[in-house]
Amino acid sequence: xxxxxxxxxxxxxxxxxxxxxxxxxxxxxxxxxxxxxxxxxxxxxxxxxxxxxxxxxxxxxxxxxxxxxxxxxxxxxxxxxxxxxxxxxxxxxxxxxxxxxxxxxxxxxxxxxxxxxxxxxxxxxxxxxxxxxxxxxxxxxxxxxxxxxxxxxxxxxxxxxxxxxxxxxxxxxxxxxxxxxxxxxxxxxxxxxxxxxxxxxxxxxxxxxxxxxxxxxxxxxxxxxxxxxxxxxxxxxxxxxxxxxxxxxxxxxxxxxxxxxxxxxxxxxxxxxxxxxxxxxxxxxxxxxxxxx
Numbered sequence: 001x002x003x004x005x006x007x008x009x010x011x012x013x014x015x016x017x018x019x020x021x022x023x024x025x026x027x028x029x030x031x032x033x034x035x036x037x038x039x040x041x042x043x044x045x046x047x048x049x050x051x052x053x054x055x056x057x058x059x060x061x062x063x064x065x066x067x068x069x070x071x072x073x074x075x076x077x078x079x080x081x082x083x084x085x086x087x088x089x090x091x092x093x094x095x096x097x098x099x100x101x102x103x104x105x106x107x108x109x110x111x112x113x114x115x116x117x118x119x120x121x122x123x124x125x126x127x128x129x130x131x132x133x134x135x136x137x138x139x140x141x142x143x144x145x146x147x148x149x150x151x152x153x154x155x156x157x158x159x160x161x162x163x164x165x166x167x168x169x170x171x172x173x174x175x176x177x178x179x180x181x182x183x184x185x186x187x188x189x190x191x192x193x194x195x196x197x198x199x200x201x202x203x204x205x206x207x208x209x210x211x212x213x214x215x216x217x218x219x220x221x222x223x224x225x226x227x228x229x230x231x232x233x234x235x236x237x238x239x240x241x242x243x244x245x246x247x248x249x250x251x252x253x254x255x256x257x258x259x260x261x262x263x264x265x266x267x268x269x270x271x272x273x274x275x276x277x278x279x280x281x282x283x284x285x286x287x288x289x290x291x292x293x
Contacts, residue, residue, distance in 0.1 A: 001110055002028050007140050008060045008106050009175045024060040025075055026107040031057035033070070033077035035088055037097055040289050042234050042276050044190070044198040045099065045129065045152070052097025052126070054088060055291065056104045061133050062168045063156075065209075065245035067290050072104065073243065082111050086118035098197050099127040099150065106132055109140055116147050127199055130183075134176035135169060141182045150190075150198055151183035154205040158218035166209075166251070177222065180204060189230045190274075203232040203275070207239055208263055211250045216263050224270045233275035235263065240286040257282065 001007070002016040012022025019027050037050030045051050055068070057077030070076045080088070089100050105112055116128060127149035134153040155176055157163040163172035183202050190201030204223060208216050216235075223233055237260055241252045260280040267277065 007109055007137065009135060009137055009169070009171065010060060011137075024107045025058045029079045030082065030085055030108050030111050031075070031077045031079050032085075032088075033057045034291055035092065036291060037092075037095060038101065038291070041101070041152075042203060044192060044196055044203075045101070045150075047098045047195070047197050049096040049098055051099055051101040051129065052089075052092030052095070053101040053103055053131075054085075054092075056102070056108055058107060059104050059133070060106055061135050063133075064166055064248065065239070065242055065251055067240070067242045067287075068104075069243040082114045083118065085111065085115040086122070086124075089115065089119040089124050090122060093124055093126050097126065099129050100124070101129040101131055101152075103131045104133065105130060106136060106140070109143060113143065113147055134179055135167075135172060136175060136179035138178050138182050141179050141186075145186045149187065149200045151180075151187060151202045152205060153180050153183060153202070154207065155180065155219050155223070156207065158215050158222070162212065162215055177226070181226070184227065184231075189228060190232050201232070203234050205234045205236060207236045208255050208259070209239060209251055210253050210255045210259065213259055213262055217266055220263075220266060220270055220272065224272060230274055233267075233272055235267065235275070235277040237278040237280055238286045238289065242287075242290075254286070255280075 004013045005016050010023040014020040014022040016028045021027055032054055034055040036053050038053040039046045039050045041051045057071045058075050059072035066072045129150040129152055130148045131152040157172050160170055163169050187200050191199045193199050206219050240254050245251045
């Protein structure tokens with residue numbers, strides 16, 4: 001499959017097995033930037049011990065506001081083999097991680113599946129989380145059935161204008177929404193253990209961008225109208241201008257209290273029942289939560 005890569009909607013068809021790189025700047029080698037016990041995910045994912053995150057280098061999107069631009073845009077990281085990745089999964093389990101959290105994994109799906117097989121043969125038994133921008137091909141998500149316990153998809157944009165302007169892609173919503181429906185088909189709504197930790201299911205994330213309240217409302221409305229009533233939604237207010245966003249007059253600031261309350265009220269108007277919304281803290285320094293890669 002890497003000889004004519006069509007893992008994501010770019011469908012570059014490059015021969016990654018021969019060292020060629022497409023839009024995501026990945027060849028056939030796995031590249032990661034950080035392995036950590038991350039405590040700033042949703043409560044049911046981080047818990048007390050932290051989520052066993054593996055931050056993969058590179059990305060198939062080019063969001064100008066990416067908080068992790070050092071790894072997504074600049075490619076910071078180091079190469080590991082499939083066997084080494086399997087061992088990392090097992091090490092995270094030994095450290096007490098509640099789950100294995102694959103952050104921006106789309107480009108490495110083929111290798112990740114092999115690593116999961118190996119790790120499970122050697123005792124891996126904690127849930128595996130697929131933490132994605134959702135710019136996915138449905139066919140790729142179908143390959144993951146049976147390997148992924150929890151899908152954590154971000155649903156960023158509703159309009160083509162926004163995804164084109166800020167992530168340099170077309171048809172983001174069309175591809176992302178189809179992929180999320182497939183994710184739900186596989187694992188359903190969240191199921192929790194006795195300690196409130198998620199074992200299986202989908203949680204849809206959405207990051208509020210300043211000045212684009214209608215984008216957020218359109219996303220939430222789609223979720224309400226197209227997903228089951230018990231779906232979990234995580235509305236994130238942690239945005240701060242990073243990377244090239246500082247030069248854009250629409251998104252060169254954090255959201256303000258009025259915008260926060262606008263979306264909070266809309267969530268209640270829609271009667272979305274389950275999920276999370278980050279608190280609004282006016283003087284919060286969100287940058288301190290970004291990992292050091």
